[in-house]
Amino acid sequence: MNLMPYNVVSIEVTRIGFVVLQSDETIERDMMQMRGTADLFFSRVPSGQEVTAETLQSMAGHIEASAALFPQTLRLNAVGYGCTSGTAQIGVQEIERLVKSGTKTQAVSQPISALVAACQHLKLKRIAFLSPYLEQVSANLRKVLQENGVETPVFGTFGEADESKVVRISGVSVQAAAHHLLADGGLDGIFLSCSNLRTMNVIAPMVAELVLPVLSSNLVLAWHLAQLSGDPQALHGPGRLFASQVTD
Numbered sequence: 001m002n003l004m005p006y007n008v009v010s011i012e013v014t015r016i017g018f019v020v021l022q023s024d025e026t027i028e029r030d031m032m033q034m035r036g037t038a039d040l041f042f043s044r045v046p047s048g049q050e051v052t053a054e055t056l057q058s059m060a061g062h063i064e065a066s067a068a069l070f071p072q073t074l075r076l077n078a079v080g081y082g083c084t085s086g087t088a089q090i091g092v093q094e095i096e097r098l099v100k101s102g103t104k105t106q107a108v109s110q111p112i113s114a115l116v117a118a119c120q121h122l123k124l125k126r127i128a129f130l131s132p133y134l135e136q137v138s139a140n141l142r143k144v145l146q147e148n149g150v151e152t153p154v155f156g157t158f159g160e161a162d163e164s165k166v167v168r169i170s171g172v173s174v175q176a177a178a179h180h181l182l183a184d185g186g187l188d189g190i191f192l193s194c195s196n197l198r199t200m201n202v203i204a205p206m207v208a209e210l211v212l213p214v215l216s217s218n219l220v221l222a223w224h225l226a227q228l229s230g231d232p233q234a235l236h237g238p239g240r241l242f243a244s245q246v247t248d
Helices: 028-033 053-061 063-067 084-090 092-102 110-123 135-147 171-181 200-210 219-229
Strands: 015-021 037-047 078-081 126-131 151-157 191-192 214-216
Touching: 015 028, 015 063, 015 219, 028 037, 028 200, 028 219, 037 063, 037 092, 053 063, 053 084, 053 135, 053 151, 078 092, 078 219, 084 092, 084 110, 084 135, 110 135, 110 214, 110 219, 126 135, 126 171, 135 151, 171 191, 171 200, 191 200, 200 214, 200 219, 214 219
Parallel strands: 015 037, 015 078, 126 151, 126 191, 191 214
Antiparallel strands: none
């Protein structure tokens, strides 16, 4: 055996982690598409294939263990929990507690806090809300948004509870639904809820057509994590949110 010498290099980059639902087929691709200067790390949390209040709540028992699967030698600049409805069900503060119990990080976000921060940044007060899920799942989420100063007076849903079908809803369907929800005017923008909904390729054309901000769960989460990481270039994406990349 020849014992070979080696040198050690310093790796000083922004590191962002994501706790991703087992049933999610979209968020990893979206985040890699939006990757800027950051190194990205992904862990999975057990989740039900059918989205109900019960299956969303059940994830709370696994988030800490999922966060503990990130490399323990690293301190992540920020970690995102990738479930919009799950955050509304479990609670923003509880998500942060569970993630920080599992891994070393200075900041935690999820699509709800990210959406609220994005709306404040863009000065949006009243937005249309498009969800793939059953109305009762979204009702709790809309209530949480209202409590944080974001009104969703116009609501639309595809009425689907099966994640394997949610991820296969076409971009054409998303665009058509958005046009319908915004038809009467009087709104500041639209939010496309759900990290599993395929929206990334339709955001830019929708912004051009609607002349309004178009936000999605993955878009706002990426933006917020970049802000929280201290490196606004860590992630970048389409639409007005990243175009106004200035921290208030």
